[in-house]
Amino acid sequence: MIEWLDSIAGTPLGGHVAMGLALTSAMAHASFGAIQKGRHDPWVSRAGIDLWLLAYTLPLALFVFPWPQGGEWLILLGASGIHFFYKFFMAMAYERGAYTVVYPVVRGTGPLATLVFAAIFLAEHYAPVQWLGVAVLSGSILWLAKMNLDAAPLNRPALIAALGWAVVTGMTVAVYTTYDAWGIRLWQDPFAFILWLFVFTSVDFPTYMIVRERGIAWMRTLLSRGAIGGILGIVSFGGIMLGTRIGKVAEVSALRETSTLFAALIGWLILGERSTPARVALMGGIAAGAILVQMG
Template sequence: MSDWLISLEGTEAGHQLALLLAIAAAILHAVFGALQKGRHDPWLTRGAIDASYGLMAMPIALFVVPWPEPHMWPIFLGVFVIHVGYKIMQSLSYTMGAFTVVYPVVRGTGPLFTVIGAYLIFGETFSGVQWLGVGVLLAGIFGLAVYNVIFLTSERETLDRALFFAFITGGFVALYTTYDAYGIRATADPLTFLAWFFFIDGLAIPPYALWRYRRMSHPPQVGPLMLRGVIGAFIGIASFGAIMLATRLDKVGEAAVLRETSTVFAALIGWIFLKETVGPRRIALMGLIALGAVIVELGG
């Protein structure tokens, strides 16, 4: 499979597959975010998810895919540090703010920084039409965040801190998107990178989650928590794996922008499953997000 993926790099078929992977990552990432924000403490859910996908990836990393080249180990160290920072900031923002308030700020901050990073690191450029699309998409995302802040949140006492951590999380999203794209391009076998990524990425948060669980006066039942972790692991592998493959097959910046249509899917999830309000203004703002992504794709 690795040979087939590599053969698509830089081709029109690779571009189309990257487009599909980025949209799939958007849908799955919205589900992943709602899953972490949902029923349980975000730290516990994240720990259960990471432990699950780390255990899933371990035998594949150790016994199935080729071992990483020597130059990949410092890259994996960077991956570990960046993703730990991202998870800490994300969990803090989810702990303090409503999902539909925090999520758009995170996803709105990420693509702008990623497009800049893709230019600096990979020499990627956007056309004027594509920059217009980025502007439309960001207007929709941040407009949705502002609307949510004004009308929807009941967590006013922690709102400022939630938005601060959401903004920092968005910076980490841009950092890990660009860095992971660099990492998956630095190895001969992209599946080696993915297997070792999920194995290594699953090491940090579970010990803290277990410590946090043991200190709770009324901890949740282990069974439902771990079931959520296993489901989240499959979603996380599909979501993060899809966007990383998209960044190897095609432009990092375009993949990052298209993924941020996840905000639309997140709003729908918040409305349907988390019982958060959706009105005509939010629908219009979500339409802007989708329109911006379409403009970026057609302008390329």
């Protein structure tokens, strides 16, 4: 499997596989975000999800896949720090704003910053039409978030603060996407990297919550939701990391941001939300931007 992935990296087939991984990741991530936000404390939700992620991946990492060697430990330590800040900022945003306001801003900020970081740090080159596509995608997502903000009947100062945290979170998404893409390309076994990354990045939030709540009573709150969220997290984050190993980072990242479309579908089909023609048009802009990036 590893040899096959490496053999298709940078080829047209690899691009198609990376696209499929990105779209699968997008569907899973929209559901993942809805579970973390939900009707519960986003801090507790994320800690519960991380506990299940640890339960799913630790046995495989310890007894099935090779352990990190040499500098690989340092790569994992760096990733764990970046992912902790991402989760911290995400929880701060969810705590202050509605899901439909916060989520599009996070996903809209990420791809443009990722394209810049990948061009600078990974020496990847992109055509002008791809820069245009990311601009269309990000602009559509951010304008959709503005419309949601204008229509939100909640405390506007709190929502404005949520948007600030969402922008910071989006920048952090670009940082971890670029860093993880660099890290997974250095490991001979990409699946070992993914598993150990989950292990390293799943310890921090439960530990933080134990300290913050001075105990473990919160663990009983969301056991079933955490179990589902853990599976979605593996599909979402694992899929995007494999995609960045065999495809160009910004292309895969841009396609993943179609998760905003899936988030809208979740709101329509499950939550009973309805979209105006303007919102539908902006959702089309999200898809069009992702297509431009891939076509380029």
